[in-house]
Amino acid sequence: MKKAYRIKKNEEFQQVFKKGKSFANRQLVLYYMKKDDQSHFRIGLSVSKKIGNAVLRNQIKRYLRQAFLELEPRIDTRYDLVVIARNPTKNMDFHEMKKSLSHVLYKSRLLSKDR
Template sequence: MEKAYRIKRNKDFQFIYKKGKSVANKQFVVYVKYKEELEHFRLGISVSKKLGNAVVRNRIKRGIRENFKVHKNDIIPAEIIVIARQPAKNMTTLEMQASLEHVLKIAKVFNKRIK
C-alpha cells in the first residue's frame, strides 16, 4: 500500500474507534469513518499477537492488503480499520477475500455493486 493509503498513528486509530461505525462477521471487525474530503480510502490493519507468531500475523495482513488492492477503485473515500479475529488465522487468501468482501458490503464502503 502506498503511504497515502495507510493509517499508522495511534491517535488516528483511537479517533476512528470512537467516532466510526463498526461492522463484524466471524473473521473480521471493520470500523469505518466516512470523510468526504478524502480523495481515497485510508486503511489501518490490526492483528493481535493472540492470533499467532509474526509469520501468521504478517500472512493475515498481506491477505487483507491484497483484497484492498484488488478493490482499490471500488471503495469510497473513508478511513477503514480492519481487525482480524481468531478464525482468520486458518483461512486462505481467497477465503479471506470473500469474508472481507462480505463485511465491507455490510459496512457499505463499495462505490458500486461487487459480484
C-alpha cells in the same frame, strides 16, 4: 497499497474507533469513519498476538492489503477503514480472506456491486 493510504498513528486509530461505525462477521471487524476531504480511502490493520506468531500475523496483513488492492475500484474513497482480524483468520487462505472482507465492506455499504 501505497503507504500514504495507510493509517499508522495511534491517534488516528482511536479517532476511527470512537467516532466511526462498525460491522463484524466471524473473521473480521470493520470500523469506518467518513472523511469528505480525502481523495482516497485509508486503511489500518490490526492483528493481535493471540492469533499467532509474527510470521502468521504478517501473512494475514499481506492478504488483507492484497484484498484491498483488488477491491480498490469498488470501495468508497471518502472513508478511513480499520480492520481487526479475529481468531478464525489464522486458518484462512487469501480467497477466503478476500471474500470475508468483501462481505463486511458490502454490509457496511462501502462496496459497490459493479465498476
